[in-house]
Amino acid sequence: MHRHRRHLLSVLLVAVSLPLAAAGYRVPAAGDDGWPVADARDEHLDTALLAALEARIADGSYKNVTSILLARDGKLVYEAYFNGGDADRLNDVRSASKSVTALLVGAAIDRGLIPGVQARVYGYFPDKQPVQHPDARKQAITLEDLLTMSSLWECNDDNEFSSGNEERMYVTEDWLQFALDLPIKGFAPWMPRPQDSPHGRAFSYCTAGAFVAGAVVERAARMPLARFAAEALERPLGIAHAQWNASPLGVGMGGGGTRYRSRDLAKLGQLALDEGRWHGRQVISAAWIRAMLTVRAQARDDADYGYLWWAPRRPITGTDEAVWAMSGNGGNYVFVVPSRRLVAVITSTAYNQRYAHPQSQEIFREYLLKAARPR
Known part of the structure; x- marks a missing residue:
């Protein structure tokens, strides 16, 4: 009797597993999203x-x-x-939003709203001056410094003691002033200085910097970051639903928390793969995509960094192919x-x-x- 039950159970398991295996792969459904x-x-x-x-x-x-x-x-x-x-x-992809901000910087440069990555950041915020910890090196910080996480701000999200740690920013009202007020970092003897670092940039992960990069786009475009994103990026890709966050004072949050549907996230990746084209239309210039996806700094032993995009290496990918x-x-x-x-x-x-x-x-x-x- 028990042997019969075991045999019957095994038959049922096989019968159940077969349709599951057959249904294990399904061609994605065709939709109207492009x-x-x-x-x-x-x-x-x-x-x-x-x-x-x-x-x-x-x-x-x-x-x-x-x-x-x-x-x-x-x-x-x-x-x-x-x-x-x-x-x-709408998936909350947290800091993957930074890569979208990089695309928006490119869109603003393509439109002539920003002259280029060498644009000096503080010049976009005259209403926030004078700032704390005044220093000529702060005034020289460029958009490229923010895009490569290599500005001289004392800002490190991986160090809870850092003046610019993102958690400190979130409990203030004026996130923009918080970032612009940051002091110049010092380099302890065990810390690599920019001139001693690969690509001449000392990487330090700084969400406040990505937030300010988005604020530069807002100032240059004279519209909220979410609206510029919709006009310059999302609508051309057929992205109908997205959610952007903003600071307590209403500045668009280019550093994290943007929400997209999974298929729309794939469109952003496809845009990067196809050098800024979607269905034959040039949404972002190929020149910007190439610049964005060029190694600019060494982030960690297992990853490099472009313009707010990661370039993971073999320990993560298992391959020497570019990823x-x-x-x-x-x-x-x-x-x-x-x-x-x-x-x-x-x-x-x-x-x-x-x-x-x-x-x-x-x-x-x-x-x-x-x-x-x-x-």
Whole structure:
């Protein structure tokens, strides 16, 4: 009797697993958002790896992942949602928003609203002067310094004692004044000085700097950052829904917290991959995209940095191929792999969890990148 029950159970499990396996891969649904869709198998993706990834999310090996998307050669080939995620959800991608701010700086430069990355930051805020800790070196800070996280402000989000740590900014009313008032940093004997650093820039992760970069765009465009984003970037990409945050005094928050749907995040990655084009239209100049996706500073031992875009290296990607990424707290990523014509989106709500970034990086390295093998 027990043997019969075990046999019946095994038959049922096989019967259940077969439709699950068959349904493990589904071609993304065609919609009216501008994304062409294609079968991953026709684009030479290993769908067995994608099924294995889904199994690990289902059994809790990977936690709090809400969506994973892949686009190959400009076509959406894989789209899956988990843990309450869905196609209409506006994902809070935290600091991945910084990369969008970089695109908006490029749009402002393309329009002649900003002369270039050498524009001096303090000149855009005469109403905020005089500032605390006056110093000629502060007045010389350029937009490029903010875009590369290498200004001389004493600002380090990874150091809770830093004057410019973002948590200190959030409890003030005037975030802009907070940033402009920051002192010049000192370089302890164990800290690399700019002249001794790769690319001549001493990297220090500073959300306040990205916020000010967005404020420069606001001042130059004479409109809220969210409105400029809608006009210059989102509408041309067919992005109908987005959410931007603002400081207590109403300055657009270019440093984090912007919300986009997963398919729209993939569009931002595709825009970078296609040198600023979407459906043949030049949304951002190719010259800016190339400048933005050029290594400008060494951020860590395992990653370089362009203009508010990360360039993770082999310890993260497992490959020597060039990879660019938008990255935000919680394990939120948009990866762009030019050599494979690949865009990968991972959204996750593992905010402030130590496993968040390693988990998403492993998903990308061990599953998505291996599934989209070179052709």
